[in-house]
Amino acid sequence: MPDVLCLGETMAMFVPAEPGPPAEVTTWHRTVGGAESNVACHVAALGLRPAWVSAVGDDAFGTAVVSTIASFGVDVSGVTVDPERPTGLYVKERDASGSPVRYYRRGSAASGMAPALLDGLVLDGVRVVHTSGITPALSDSCLALMRRLMGAPRTFTLSFDLNWRAPLWTGRDPSVLRELASAADIVFVGADEAKLVWDVEEPARIRALLPAPATLVVKQGAAGATLVEGDTELFQPALTVDVVEPVGAGDAFAAGFLWATLAGWSPRRRLRAGHLRAATALRTHHDVGPSLPDAYVYAMLDASEAEWAAAYVTGESS
Structure with a gap:
């Protein structure tokens, strides 16, 4: 039985070679990309037992997606193969100005997911189910799911990451994101995303919009992240990192935070675990990069504020 079950679309991803x-x-290099499977892969690297549930096409890309994610130690037995719809595609157009991304996922196998998918899942014993705001944007059946x-x-524990993707919501009503987030136990939201979707960005105002979730984590980019939980509102600065590319860092942060949450750690340790895991994604063009040394991670979890502020994670070591 997995500790963490992640549900959502993963696509074949192409990056310039x-x-x-x-x-x-x-x-071009062919790899894979998907927010929820990224979390599953990071969770596996942290020593937990993850599973990823989705749908892929009956094609070479679908086979590659499933085998790649399985290679990280993720249980993929809950992935279905759609004989009619293709596996979605995701292209990173890396250039000097950054990494614009293009999605080719309309009508994909994952967009055909529906509530019946849950009938085949055994959730007794699963500790966390992680989802995101990407899935409800894919189709009416995905929203119903x-x-x-x-x-x-x-x-x-139900974990939900807003993961705002504006192009996916063309012709759809994003107001459902507040409904879905309000039903979760743990909610991750970028301050920049909240500004675009709800026209608020301060943690206290986001909390006013989402009073129900037990735990709210507001990711504030390179500045840090704020945890709002019960009477606690705690800001933890991010690490200084030699950034190669920011794509995927939010998924890594979520994985680190969930790992620390399941370990029963303090609010500050949970936020630091998120930042430490995010650093592994920031140092690579891939969504899941090499882990930081365990000794460094555990030392930084309990470092003084001065030690944390002085830390610098390079592209090669820490």
């Missing part, structure tokens, strides 16, 4: 403007690149999951009686 050579420098230059995207229009001139002729060689999320509503059923959020509304069902549960014996696990």
Whole structure:
């Protein structure tokens, strides 16, 4: 039985294998990308037992997606293969200005997920189910799936990351994101995302919009993150990191925070665990990068404020 079950779409991802403007690149690396499976892979690296549930097409990309995620030690037995719909595609157009991304996921296998998917899941014994605001944007049936999951009686902690993707909501009503977030136990939201979706960005104002979740984590980019839980509101600065690319850092943060939460750690330790895991994604062009040394991680979890502020995580070591 997995400790953490992650539900959501993962796509075949292509990144340039050579420098230059995207229009001139002729060689690409094929890998995979998906918010929820990223969390599952990071959780596996942290020593927990994760599972990833989704749907892929009956094609080479779907086979590659499933085998790649399984290679991280993630249980993929809950992934279904759709004989009609294709696996979604995700392209990073890396250039000097950053990494614009393009999604080709309309009509994908994962967009065909529906509430019946939950009938085949055994959730007794699962400690955390992690989802995001991406899935309800994929289709009406995916929204119905999320509503059923959020509304069902549960014996696990339900984690929800807003994961705002504006292009996915064209022609759809994003107001449901507040409904879904309000039904979760742990909510992750970027301050910049909250500003775009709800026109608020301060942790206290986001909390006023989402009073129900037991735990609210507001990610504030390179500045840090704020935990709002009960009477506690705690800000923890982020580590200084030699950033290669920011894509995927939010998923890594969520994994680190969930790992620390399941360990029963203090609010500050949980936030630090999130930042430490996010650093592994910031140091690479891939969504899941090499882990920091365990000795460094545990030393930094209990470092003084001065030691934490002085830390610098490079692209090679810490």
